Amino acid sequence: MSDLTAETDAGDGGYLDRETARRLVAGTVSVNPAVRELMGQITKDYGGVARLLRLVLADPDRLTALQGAGLLDGAPRIALDQFAELTAEALGVPCAAVSILADDRQIRLGCNDSGADRSFPLEESICKYAVVSGQPLIVDDIARHPVLADHPMALSGAIRAYAAFPLHDERGTPAGTLCAWDRDPRRWTSGQVQILEDLAAAAHARVFGT
Numbered sequence: 558m559s560d561l562t563a564e565t566d567a568g569d570g571g572y573l574d575r576e577t578a579r580r581l582v583a584g585t586v587s588v589n590p591a592v593r594e595l596m597g598q599i600t601k602d603y604g605g606v607a608r609l610l611r612l613v614l615a616d617p618d619r620l621t622a623l624q625g626a627g628l629l630d631g632a633p634r635i636a637l638d639q640f641a642e643l644t645a646e647a648l649g650v651p652c653a654a655v656s657i658l659a660d661d662r663q664i665r666l667g668c669n670d671s672g673a674d675r676s677f678p679l680e681e682s683i684c685k686y687a688v689v690s691g692q693p694l695i696v697d698d699i700a701r702h703p704v705l706a707d708h709p710m711a712l713s714g715a716i717r718a719y720a721a722f723p724l725h726d727e728r729g730t731p732a733g734t735l736c737a738w739d740r741d742p743r744r745w746t747s748g749q750v751q752i753l754e755d756l757a758a759a760a761h762a763r764v765f766g767t
Contacts, residue, residue, distance in 0.1 A: 575616060578609040579731075583690035586704050606704070613689045613731065614679070615660040622730045626765070628657045629664065631676050637667020640763060644756050645669045648749050650718075650737045655760050657733035658688050666733075666764065681709050684734040687721040691731055695720045695750055698742035718743040720750065722757035726765050735760040 585606050613619075623629050637655045644653035655667040663682040665675050679685060683705065687694040696719045699705040710716040721736035735757040 575613050578612045579689055579691055582606060582609050582613075582686060583692050586686050586690065586694060586702075610679075610685055610689050611660070614658055614685065619730050619732075620660060622726060622728065623657060623659070623732060626726065628666070628732070628764070629659055631664050633668075633675060634666050637760075637763060638669065639667075640756075640760060641667040642669040644735065644737055644753070644760075647752050647756065648720075648737050650739045650743075652739070653735070653737040655724075655733065655735055655764065656684050657764075658682065658685055664733075683708060683710060683716065683719055683738075684721055684736055687723045687734050687736070688731045691723055691725070693720075693722045693750070693754070695745050697744050700742070715740065717741055718745065720745050720753055722754055724757065724761050724764060733764070 620629075641653045641655055645651065652668075652670050652673070654665045654669070654673070657664045657666055658679070661679055662676050663679060663684055665673065668675070683694070683699070686704075696702050696705060698717050699708060699711045699719055700717060702711075705711055705719075716738045718739040718741065719736065720738070721734040723731060724733045724735060726732050735753065737753060
């Protein structure tokens with residue numbers, strides 16, 4: 558299992574453990590404005606959110622585990638494409654995907670949109686926030702979100718509403734997400750969030766064979 562509490566050079570002569578980095582990232586995208594503002598100030602001391610994201614995603618143990626599981630080869634999985642299609646239909650949204658995050662890119666193992674990119678740079682990923690924080694990320698309109706409003710997907714208009722639950726392997730290593738999105742803003746209902754959570758458990762079993 559990855560040692561998420563191991564101290565890692567924060568790049569400024571100090572040290573920061575990965576678990577703290579995960580909590581800070583979670584705070585910056587929190588739905589609580591007070592928490593978000595506080596964490597935003599704290600993350601400045603560690604070089605910003607991007608540095609914290611890299612700290613967790615570039616963990617050698619995490620990457621070794623994903624590589625060993627054959628999840629970084631970029632090959633599409635027909636069964637996961639079908640699962641993504643089921644997810645989109647269940648939520649009534651146009652797009653859904655099962656993704657894995659490497660240290661430099663996001664890989665869609667399954668996607669219901671045949672025209673979507675299967676692999677793209679980490680800078681274009683929204684899923685990275687859910688993976689690193691280890692918490693669901695539910696946003697009705699990323700264009701109005703204080704952290705995500707400047708994200709490339711928000712600026713391009715490709716994604717407005719976004720919802721994801723993180724996926725961990727059997728050892729607890731943060732790996733990827735089951736996510737769904739819409740090109741228009743939408744209010745995610747509690748029922749939809751529950752459905753996505755239930756489907757994420759099923760996605761975990763399909764990806765990791767547990």
